[in-house]
Amino acid sequence: MTALFSPLDLRETTIPNRVMVSPMCQYSCENRDGLATDWHRTHLGSRAVGGAGLVMTEATAVEARGRISPADLGIWNDEHAAALEPITEFVRQQGSVPAIQLAHAGRKASTSRPWEGHDPLQPDDGGWETVGPSGEPWPYEDGDAPPTRKLDQDGIEGVVDSFRAAAERARDAGFEVAEVHAAHGYLLHEFCSPVTNHREDDYGGDFEGRTRLVREVTAAVREVWPDGKPVFVRISATDWLPERESWTVDDSVRLADHLAAAGADLIDVSGGGIHPDSRPDYTGPNYQLRYAERIREETDSDVAVGAVGGITTPEQAEAIVANDRADLAIVGREHLRDPYFAMHAAEALDATDEIEGPPQYRRAFGF
Numbered sequence: 001m002t003a004l005f006s007p008l009d010l011r012e013t014t015i016p017n018r019v020m021v022s023p024m025c026q027y028s029c030e031n032r033d034g035l036a037t038d039w040h041r042t043h044l045g046s047r048a049v050g051g052a053g054l055v056m057t058e059a060t061a062v063e064a065r066g067r068i069s070p071a072d073l074g075i076w077n078d079e080h081a082a083a084l085e086p087i088t089e090f091v092r093q094q095g096s097v098p099a100i101q102l103a104h105a106g107r108k109a110s111t112s113r114p115w116e117g118h119d120p121l122q123p124d125d126g127g128w129e130t131v132g133p134s135g136e137p138w139p140y141e142d143g144d145a146p147p148t149r150k151l152d153q154d155g156i157e158g159v160v161d162s163f164r165a166a167a168e169r170a171r172d173a174g175f176e177v178a179e180v181h182a183a184h185g186y187l188l189h190e191f192c193s194p195v196t197n198h199r200e201d202d203y204g205g206d207f208e209g210r211t212r213l214v215r216e217v218t219a220a221v222r223e224v225w226p227d228g229k230p231v232f233v234r235i236s237a238t239d240w241l242p243e244r245e246s247w248t249v250d251d252s253v254r255l256a257d258h259l260a261a262a263g264a265d266l267i268d269v270s271g272g273g274i275h276p277d278s279r280p281d282y283t284g285p286n287y288q289l290r291y292a293e294r295i296r297e298e299t300d301s302d303v304a305v306g307a308v309g310g311i312t313t314p315e316q317a318e319a320i321v322a323n324d325r326a327d328l329a330i331v332g333r334e335h336l337r338d339p340y341f342a343m344h345a346a347e348a349l350d351a352t353d354e355i356e357g358p359p360q361y362r363r364a365f366g367f
Contacts, residue, residue, distance in 0.1 A: 133203065
């Protein structure tokens with residue numbers, strides 16, 4: 001059996017293969033309501049038809065003010081959960097595991113969609129006040145960021161409650177994996193990084209203070225998530241800002257053990273996003289795999305690890321898992337180019353007997 005098409009057991013949940021569809025924002029909700037549409041059903045459903053073992057939604061906001069743009073998915077009320085339920089059912093019917101990324105954009109919220117400029121939106125133009133650890137807005141070049149408010153103790157507790165309530169709705173909508181989004185410069189990452197967290201209370205200062213919120217959110221999600229189903233946390237392993245005090249891979253190794261203690265079963269390892277100057281030193285194939293590998297090798301816990309970034313070929317994905325560099329190959333842009341990446345990978349790796357594939361499509365894939 002190929003490593004890529006071996007199952008992964010996390011708690012009592014079996015992911016049938018090691019191909020995961022990375023959470024990728026679609027900016028396709030209508031009427032600013034956060035409700036899933038036919039686009040989301042087609043986007044996520046087609047990747048399940050394509051054979052991916054785990055299919056994850058885009059960053060799904062736990063509060064209205066936590067959206068990146070007005071067109072983002074939401075899970076802050078029961079109507080959102082009802083709109084997502086048919087998607088989870090269809091994904092499961094294809095043999096894939098439905099997963100949701102629970103998110104809060106923090107100070108990077110209130111922007112237009114990328115193809116509309118990804119510009120900041122002021123409250124008078126359809127945007128809203130954003131929140132963050134220190135009240136400093138995202139540093140747009142023109143300085144035209146929407147107002148950003150520093151979260152007080154009540155506001156922090158409200159964020160934790162929002163993640164908990166969102167997890168309950170996601171659970172009831174049929175999702176089998178919940179991922180806490182703590183990467184890419186969004187709210188939980190903003191609290192972790194000294195680049196953006198200048199607090200002097202219990203949620204700032206040293207490593208323990210700055211990581212307190214992400215640990216509390218992870219524990220809150222774990223508290224309401226079924227015991228037999230896994231919780232993931234996506235992190236930015238590094239801020240990619242070596243010339244200043246910032247979040248580092250050493251910090252991420254340390255955080256992984258804390259997250260495992262809080263109930264995380266897998267660390268989804270990405271990078272960057274905390275500041276416009278944040279840039280990787282290399283952007284080729286597997287460019288973030290080194291971070292996942294370090295976390296896998298150096299943590300004291302047995303938490304699983306997923307690798308993302310520049311994974312575009314079946315051979316890459318197979319090697320990542322076969323060489324024990326990560327437990328999941330998380331494929332993003334290649335899944336946009338090819339919804340049937342997993343089935344094409346099975347062909348390329350001579351493993352068509354290791355993946356079922358939809359019977360309607362088998363004659364096209366040599367199954």
